Structures are given as C-alpha cells and as structure tokens.
Amino acid sequence: QSALTQPASVSGSPGQSITISCTAYSSDFGDYNYVSWYQQHPDKAPKLIIYDVAQRPSGVSNRFSGSKSGNTASLTISGLQSDDEADYYCNSYTTRSTYVFGTGTKVSVL
C-alpha cells in the first residue's frame, strides 16, 4: 500500500502553533475525506484526536484542529504545551476498504 508522507519532526515553543502535514501520493484515497490523526506518547497506545479530516472526539482539546487541501491533510496544534510532545500519525481509509498510516511525525516542545 502507498504510504502517507509526513515530516519526520516538527518543533515549537510553548504557546506557539505548529502544523503537521500528511500528503497522499496515490489515488487509493479517493477524495481523501476519511483522514484521522493519532497522538502517541512514549510506550503508550495511540489515541484518536481527529477523524473525518476535522472532527474531534469528545474529550479531545480544541487546541487540536484538522484540515485538508487537495491531497494534503494537516493537523494544527495551537497553544503548544509540554504534554503535546509525542509522535503523531495520520491515517486514511482507502477505496479498497483498507487503512494506511502515515510515516509519523515527532513533535518536540522546545
């Protein structure tokens, strides 16, 4: 399956906003409307923070927001906090009823 490409790392200072991109280089993802994002702290299971490109599950901070433009989806974290330091993965449902994860991005809070 084609991978979704993310930057290896993104960093920012506390209080700043950062954006992580997730680019699809295949038509396997259709209109790319089923993009979700997961946060993973070290030695922990991933946690869903965004689904359907821009929807937040209940209980997820509104500092996390998602968007999409063409074949690139983005996750923005505003008001960066130390607890946001983690790995972030995008994911997309495909036209073949499968899922593909992105390559992952390590977020560092300076």
Add this chain to the structure above:
Amino acid sequence: QVQLQESGPGLVRPSETLSLTCTVSGYSISGGFYWGWIRQPPGKGLEWIGSAYHTGTTYYNPSLKSRVTISADTSKNQFSLKLDSATAADTAIYYCARDRGYSYSLNFWSQGTLVTVSS
C-alpha cells in the same frame, strides 16, 4: 467504557504461527463496529494489519493478506489474529482496536503487547 486487552505468547519461533486474542469488555462485539489489529515494530511507525466484523467480513493489508486471518468469537466477546510463517520482521508491539467508532477511524485501543519472533 469500552476496554480491549490482548493475550497470547510473547515469543514465537520463526516459521510458526503468531496468534493473539483480544478480549473486549464494556461492549458486545456483535453489537456492531469492526474490530482490528495494528502493529508497531520497535522504534518504528504504525502498520494496519486488518479488521473483521462479527459476521465474518474481513479486510486485510494487501502486504500481509496471504498470511493473516482475523476472526471474531461472539460467545466469548473476543476476536483473534493469526499470522502464519512468522519471521523476525513480524517482531512488533501488537494492538487491537475498535474500528469505525467515529466514521472510518480507530477510537478504542488496547495497551499493546510485544511479540518477539526469535529462535
């Protein structure tokens, strides 16, 4: 609250079958949703393995399809993963998760279990 817990051997010999079971509590797997498996080699990214519905419908990662079987046991409220002909490349943390809780996404995850393939 939905909770998932994996169980199975932490060590598998090369060429043998890797088998794991995920026990679900707080929700009946026959009540809907798909139930899936995801893995993560140490220090690497996530890889979706496949998902199953309680009726037997399954979807698999094309790169693993020839070796994978996911099935559900509604009487035990469990679902399982079998990966044939294991190699060292299958060494990973394996997670089970509820699929399509929120649209096409994985919204409840287990804590993960490390399976090592080694002689």
